[in-house]
Amino acid sequence: MTNLLDQSPNQNELDDLAALCDQIWVIKDGCLLMADSPQTVFNQLDDPAFDKPAAWKMAKKLELKLDGCYPVNARELKEAAENAN
Amino acid sequence: MQIKIKSLHYKYSETNFSLDIPDLTLSPGLICLVGQNGSGKSTLLKLLADLLPAGDAIKADGQALSEYLASGRLSKIAYAFQDPNDQLFNSSVEKELAWSMKQAKLPEDEITRRTEAALKEFGLAEFRDLNPYDLSSSGKKLLTIASALVLDPEVCLLDEPLMSLDYPGRCLVTRLLEKRLAQGKTVIMITHDMDWLSENCQEVYAMSQGQLVYHGPVHQLFSDQELLDRLGLLPAKTWQLSQLLGLKPEVLSLK
Ligand SMILES: Nc1ncnc2c1ncn2[C@@H]1O[C@H](COP(=O)(O)OP(=O)(O)OP(=O)(O)O)[C@@H](O)[C@H]1O
Ligand SMILES: [Mg+2]
Numbered sequence: 001m002t003n004l005l006d007q008s009p010n011q012n013e014l015d016d017l018a019a020l021c022d023q024i025w026v027i028k029d030g031c032l033l034m035a036d037s038p039q040t041v042f043n044q045l046d047d048p049a050f051d052k053p054a055a056w057k058m059a060k061k062l063e064l065k066l067d068g069c070y071p072v073n074a075r076e077l078k079e080a081a082e083n084a085n
Numbered sequence: 086m087q088i089k090i091k092s093l094h095y096k097y098s099e100t101n102f103s104l105d106i107p108d109l110t111l112s113p114g115l116i117c118l119v120g121q122n123g124s125g126k127s128t129l130l131k132l133l134a135d136l137l138p139a140g141d142a143i144k145a146d147g148q149a150l151s152e153y154l155a156s157g158r159l160s161k162i163a164y165a166f167q168d169p170n171d172q173l174f175n176s177s178v179e180k181e182l183a184w185s186m187k188q189a190k191l192p193e194d195e196i197t198r199r200t201e202a203a204l205k206e207f208g209l210a211e212f213r214d215l216n217p218y219d220l221s222s223s224g225k226k227l228l229t230i231a232s233a234l235v236l237d238p239e240v241c242l243l244d245e246p247l248m249s250l251d252y253p254g255r256c257l258v259t260r261l262l263e264k265r266l267a268q269g270k271t272v273i274m275i276t277h278d279m280d281w282l283s284e285n286c287q288e289v290y291a292m293s294q295g296q297l298v299y300h301g302p303v304h305q306l307f308s309d310q311e312l313l314d315r316l317g318l319l320p321a322k323t324w325q326l327s328q329l330l331g332l333k334p335e336v337l338s339l340k
Binding site for chain 2: 015048049050051053054055057058061062074077078081
């Protein structure tokens with residue numbers, strides 16, 4: 001599944017996207033900024049026009065990483081927490 | 086300004102839905118209203134805006150709401166519709182902003198000053214001559230909110246102000262509401278967004294089938310699974326993730 005992200009939808013939708021999509025396309029002002037996995041998009045996209053999934057924010061706060069990146073969904077966050085213990 | 090509700094009963098003639106609120110006092114601050122579709126949130130807000138008749142059941146500073154507003158106090162309470170298409174009707178963004186202030190009989194130079202400030206603040210300046218119907222969905226939503234806030238009301242009634250807004254729009258509205266709250270004003274808003282609620286609101290009212298079934302702290306609502314089920318609500322994402330990780334107390338805000 002691929003989803004078009006044209007300026008962030010609300011938090012719930014973002015978390016659903018991060019859990020369900022294979023690819024996310026990010027469009028801003030008519031330009032395709034990124035077309036990549038949720039992991040790459042949310043870890044690399046640094047633009048104040050876009051929010052991050054709650055799982056990503058929580059992971060950042062708790063300093064939990066998976067393969068050097070912050071997890072972007074609940075499943076990855078849980079895995080990172082288990083690895084840390 | 087204090088709003089009191091006593092024995093409020095309202096029934097639409099065309100449907101069986103009825104709203105009943107026995108007793109409620111609303112004091113300054115942020116009041117959030119949640120509940121399933123059709124639970125009566127918009128109906129309550131319209132009653133508080135005097136868009137539906139409440140008789141003597143709603144009082145503002147001790148006076149029946151409609152009398153209070155009729156006596157030169159039209160700008161004390163402002164309302165923004167859930168669906169912008171129900172609200173916007175002027176031929177340009179600029180005229181739309183000025184309209185409510187004209188009804189409230191504000192001086193012409195003050196109307197011009199506030200219109201210019203709102204166009205800038207809400208990022209609508211480049212669209213000033215555009216028909217509101219040609220704005221994007223977030224532009225329309227921002228215009229409905231701007232048209233209410235330009236009145237600088239004591240009480241601002243916002244029906245799902247975050248709906249259809251992108252992230253910068255949500256941040257903007259959040260910032261503007263915080264500013265009003267810091268001035269001691271009242272904001273009564275409806276939302277389905279538990280994440281926003283969790284980040285920004287301390288106290289919440291929940292409606293079900295035309296009745297207020299909960300009033301209290303957000304964390305208490307999120308802790309009560311039976312109530313959440315009854316209301317058809319899920320707690321905020323941060324709360325759900327806290328539970329998944331076994332964090333206690335659960336995280337309400339990542340601000
Ligand atoms: N003008 C009307 N005439 C008759 N019935 C109405 C009218 N407006 C709303 N209703 C009915 O009243 C009930 C409550 O509607 P209301 O719009 O207050 O719900 P709500 O909680 O705001 O829902 P939502 O979350 O979908 O916006 C619904 O069953 C609706 O069909
Ligand atoms: Mg509604």
